[in-house]
Amino acid sequence: MNDDDVLADGPVGPDRAPRRPAAHGRRRAALPSDAAPAPRDDDAVLDGFADDDSIDRDHELLADETVDAHHEEPEVREGGIGEIHDLADEHDEYEAHDVERAHRSSLRTILPALLVIVVLLGVGVGGYMGYRWLTSASSSSQDEASEFPGPGGDPVTIEVSPGDTGGDIASTLVDAGVIKSSGPFTTAFAANPDAATISPGTYTLKKEMTSSDALTLLLDPASRAGTRVTIPEGMRMSAIFQRLSDATGVPVADFEAAAQDYRALGVPENPANSAEGYLWPGTYDFKEDATATDILSAMAAQMQTELTERGVAPEDQHRILTIASIEQKEARSSDDFGKVARTIDNRLQGVGEAGGRPMNLQLDSTVAYFSNIESISTTNAQRQTDSPYNTYLHPGLPIGPISNPGGAAIDAAINPPEGPWLYWVTVNTDTGETKFATTKAEHDANVQQWKEWARTRG
Template identity: 45%
Template sequence: MWTGPGTPTGGSYPPGSPVRPPRPTDRGGIRPGSGLIDRGNDRTGPLVEPDWWSSGSTDQPDHPHAGGRPDQHGFTRQHPSGPLPPMPMGIWDRLGQGGNGPDDDATVATPRLGGRSGDAAGEDLPGGSPASWEEQTGAFDVIGANVDEEAPRRRGLRRSRRAEPADDHPATVALPEQHPAAAHDEDFFPDEHEFLGEPAGPLTDDEIPVAPYDPRTDRARRRRRRRPFAMLLAFLVLGTIVAGIVLGGQKLLALLDPTSQDYTGSGTGSVDVRVNQGDTLSDIAQTLDDADVVASTGPFVSAAKDHPDATGIQPGVYTLRLQMSGESALDLLLDPASRQVSRVTLREGLTVVQVLARVAEDTGTPLEELQAAAANPAALGLPAYANGMLEGFLFPATYDFEPGDTAVDMLTAMVARAEQAFDGLGVPESDRLTWITKASIVQAEAAGAEDMAKVARVLENRLADGMPLQLDTTVNYANGKGGITTTAVDRANESPYNTYVHTGLPPGAISNPGEDALRAVLAPADGDWRFFVVVNPDNGDTRFAATKAEHDANVEIFRQWLRENPGE
């Protein structure tokens, strides 16, 4: 190899030489301005390559510079026109040849990078203090000398492949055998297994731990910090989208199906709504829709179908509110306080005169209007067998009268209720007037329901015998008075209702009997009684007798009570 300074001046370069020959020029291959002597006219012709040329080393015995032998002129340099000598031998030549050059010192075992005192490759030097690995590397510049030994291994580094079995010098520093660019490509970029999250293997001898700044780590940390806020934002956006879909769907449904529209809340203001007799839930819903109580019929009907009490909505006038939800409107219709009614309760045994007075008092209807209505029985639906007599056909019960109901409406409702009771007991219309008349007397004379069947038997026995009934209640009805006693003047009244003067039954009822009295007439008690008297009106004690003597004794007990109660 060439051992002198400068650049070879001619000839060919040996194979494998790191220096490339100069490009030929027009003047014999010498580049102008190179500082070399122009020997263009020295035509030596082609030279035969000597054997030592291909060796690439001055150790070849035939090499011109082997052993420092001079040439024929005493110089140790070949003629310029001869083949160029090889380049001087450097460190890599000596390492490649494995010879013992000037710098071929014995290999020194150096601790592995990052080794600790006591490791196999990092024993303490004699003297007790560990030697610095920089000192043990000799003249070599160790890659990564400026890296902290304690720095963690970079996560992105590719896991080193397992090395071949170690040679006899495991502690020798392993130098890379490949081009630096190849090492960069192979070892710097992360292995595909690293990206999949597999743990990195242990460090090997040819792997240098480094901890450079990794922007990806910082970006990941920022992403982790932003993740909760991003999730919260995503939930808010999703909730907004869902709410928009729901509201939009409701509006679209309302446009497609007008019957599904519904107000929200319990409404405002006040409005009166009438529910008529026989109205269905759909009829009631339509009435509410017409009055703007509900937005449409659908929500109310749906709510009513799910409520078991909805079918029991009573006819009447209800105080509701405007623009209510269907469910709220249903709740008010089921609330008794929402219904505008005037409730009238008629007890058993009241006369027509007494009934009209009670209705006028409880409903605020003028008495004159009620009396005028009673004077026209045909307008009230009175049956023909009643012979135009209203007494006995105003059935005792509780009635709810609504605002706007007239006197005729009220009395008509009572007559209809009486006919309903009569039909239920199955009495033929041809017998009903007599039956109602007897029941009215039983209702007026008996102190309690337990005595009604006995009173009915007394009437049947006396009528069967042809005896006058002689009942004070009929005399008082004829005289238009009340009480439990009569006077001689009262009993002298020629009214057909005076049973002291006339035998048999009066022409019609003397009161409005209840169902118990009606049933008692249909099934009188068994007995031979012809007489009865209430001996103590305070507790209703009634005595029945078959003979006149027994009856007179019972009458004396009653007179004693009268003496004890002079105001009666």
């Protein structure tokens, strides 16, 4: 409703004064005080206070003029006050209409926007769900295309080599017909923390398996095929042959014959003409039909890998392996490997009280080796026996390694700690406590301590 409608609809008659809109869109009644007062007599104003009669006459004139100005009877003036209340009611009603109209206008503005938002949300959710369904279906079909249905058929043997990654194993399985493609297996391998525990060796699986089933079998110890053998560090070759024979059933004579042609095993030519020291200790899984040559070749190949990774030049291999093999026999603790290596080098260089003159190593371990005994305690007769391994009789290092060293001993031989030592002796063979000395007098005191300990042992 606009202001013109208000003016048109409002009644005009003897009981109501005409209505008009108030300023700023607000309307008010024409109050009696809005009527212009009658002109005042300037003289009366100037006279100040008049007598009572004049005052009464003035009142009567004012009343008459007011009535004339409005052309209304006194009752009409009273009716004007009633009009005030009516106009106030209409004003409230008008404001209520304004609020309702504003509310309707707001709804008309908001509703289309809300409808658009709802439609967009519906389209978005529907599109997302459709995308999920399509991609899920596509992924499922791809997985089905890249996997055998399982559970598998004929048994097949596969080999996991040292250093193989999940991708390497997957390729081996694909080539053997165990799984259809490498993708699902590498995904399963990466998602399973236990997959990292799969060790090199031979495993019996089945052809046409699912990737998850193949991984499960690789983690199952019962799936291992062939024979697992562990070779300790510092074991001499003759003892290794016996341990390998006991585990595989291959005769010791076969290992001895294979070792005669050591270069055919991958061992470099060396002054000792032997594979001693060149067989990497550790745990191996050999196939059931593996020969002595197969087994020794695998151990020799692993030693070459270890030396190459450590940056040992081919011309330094024999010296490093010889020193490391002595460490394995002379020191009971790996913490002493480096000190043994440094002491050997100091004696060969003639440092300290040696006065620049190289000293014979005088190692019982080298005498025990050519005497073919396990104890490093030797007799005087043994120490007087001529052999290229006898470091009492011959200067320098023995002709070759006296055992097959592991990684810690090799590392110590490559980078021994600094120190002035020229002697060492194990003063307690039960605990392996070893004392190092820089002078002969200090060393003699340590030897006496060892003798006293030995007497207490009977």
